[in-house]
Each structure stands twice: as C-alpha cells, then as structure tokens.
Amino acid sequence: MSLYKMGGDMMEDDWEFASSSNPNRTLVLVGRTGNGKSATGNSILGKKAFKSKASSRGVTSTSELRRVVQEDGQIINVIDTPGLFDLSTAAEFIGKEIVRCITLAEGGIHAVLLVFTVRGRPTDEEQSVLYHLQTLFGSKISDYMIIVFTGGDDLEDNDETLEDYLGQECPEFLKEILELCDNRMVLFDNKTTNKRKKAEQVQKLLSLVDAVARKNNGKPFTDELFHELQVETKLKETAKRLEKQLGEEQAARLEAEERANEVQKRSSDEIKKLRENLERAEKETKELQKKLGKCINL
Structure with a gap:
C-alpha cells in the first residue's frame, strides 16, 4: 500500500489490490449545502474521509476524491463536491469545479448521486438543479443519476417510510427527476451505528449503480x-x-x-x-x- 497526494490531501492508494473482474466505480455527490453530501460519502466509504457537520454553510470548499477497497476487491471512488447549485455560487466557480470533478474521475463517472434531505421541504434553488445539471452535462446525465435521500433516522423516529414521505411531501419537480432516472432512489441514515443497516443501505446504492451501468452498456460518463x-x-x-x-x-x-x-x-x-x-x-x-x-x- 502506498500514499499519494490528491488536491493537497493524503489518501491511501489501494489500486494494486483491485481485481480486473471487479472494476472500480466512481460516484459523484451533488446537492445543496446542508443536505448531507459529505456524511453520505463517509457512509459509502465506511469511514470519516470527508469533513462533515450540521451547518447551513458549506464545509466542503472544493471537490475531493476518496476511495475504499471492498472485500471483493472492487474500488469505490467517491467525489464530494461543494454546494454547486446554491444561489450564492458564482457561475465561474461552478465551471471550475465541474472541470475539476471530471479530472478527478479519471476512468469516468459511473453514477451521479443527487442528494436531497427528508428534513424539511426542498428549497427554490433545488428546483432548478436538474436544469443546471442538464445544461452543464447534457440531457444524457439523467441516465447516470441516482437520488439519495438523507435523514432516514427522522423518518424512522416518526414511523414513516420513504414511500410515505414521497406520497405526502413529494413536489412536482422531484417527481419529474425520479421519473427521468427510472425511480432509482435510496434512503440513507448517516447517523446510525447499526453495522447491518449501514451495510444494507450501501449495498442497495451499489445495486443501483450496477443498474446505471447496465442502462449505459457499462460505459461511464x-x-x-x-x-x-x-x-x-x-x-x-x-x-x-x-x-x-x-x-x-x-x-x-x-x-x-x-x-x-x-x-x-x-x-x-x-x-x-x-x-x-x-x-x-x-x-x-x-x-x-x-x-x-x-x-x-x-
């Protein structure tokens, strides 16, 4: 195992342990500041790789890549992005971060994880996120999208399921996004300490990533x-x-x-x-x- 520097951070390079029959997967987290992108990235990786805290101000200032090697040898790369579509974000900054994101994803992007939270109603800026993504990447990007809802612990405390939430609270723009990505969605509880629950939600996400790969004939973005x-x-x-x-x-x-x-x-x-x-x-x-x-x- 060796160490190398990426964007000023030291990361473990376990590439040599990857199996050719288990290709790496690169996932990009996108969403509004405060929706739990970094916490979701940590849940996927199974470790605190990204800085994460409950705050209305973004903790992530630039796109960062972290990776983990699973037991079967598959490498999961996760790219965490700042709040690209926050109203206060300048167009020039968005452009630079998109280029950086593409550069970090050397083998291509296998899935774009669009992160929403079930804590509260979606904001006005979130209603235009699909437009921004399609403007930057083209309409093809919807074939790579998976919707991740955070705040699963809140729903559990209220004895609600994700289906209950969507049936009662789902706005029209979110229904449109879900329809475009063939209802690929998963609920994450980033606060749970239950190892089985942690593993199950990550496994469900990775099965959706495989579904994205099949839809795109194995070709990443x-x-x-x-x-x-x-x-x-x-x-x-x-x-x-x-x-x-x-x-x-x-x-x-x-x-x-x-x-x-x-x-x-x-x-x-x-x-x-x-x-x-x-x-x-x-x-x-x-x-x-x-x-x-x-x-x-x-």
Missing part, C-alpha cells in the same frame, strides 16, 4: 463524452446564433428593400408631378402664345 456534449452544445449555440444572424440579415434586407421601394415610389411620384407641371407649363405657354398672336394681328 467520461471526459470524452463530456467534451462531445460540450461540442454538441456549442454547435447548437452556433446554429442558433447563425439562424438569428440570418434572420436579422433577412429582416435588414427586407427593410432595405422596403426603403428602396419607398424611395422609388417617391421618385416616381416626384417625376410624375414634374411631368404634369411641365405639361401644364407647356399648355400655358401655348395658350399664352395664341393670345400674343391674336394681339399682334389686331
């Missing part, structure tokens, strides 16, 4: 796919920009043609008036000449 989506997005943006530019040019051309037609019509009207004035002047001149001729004859 990779840097290459991310760039493909970015290129696709840029192409769409370019197409929209060109379409808008073409529309503006066409509108300008029509306006110019209308202006030219107005000028031409105005010129035609002016020429017609000039011709009429000239004809009237010629007529008046001829009448004047006739009158002059009669005066001379007299």
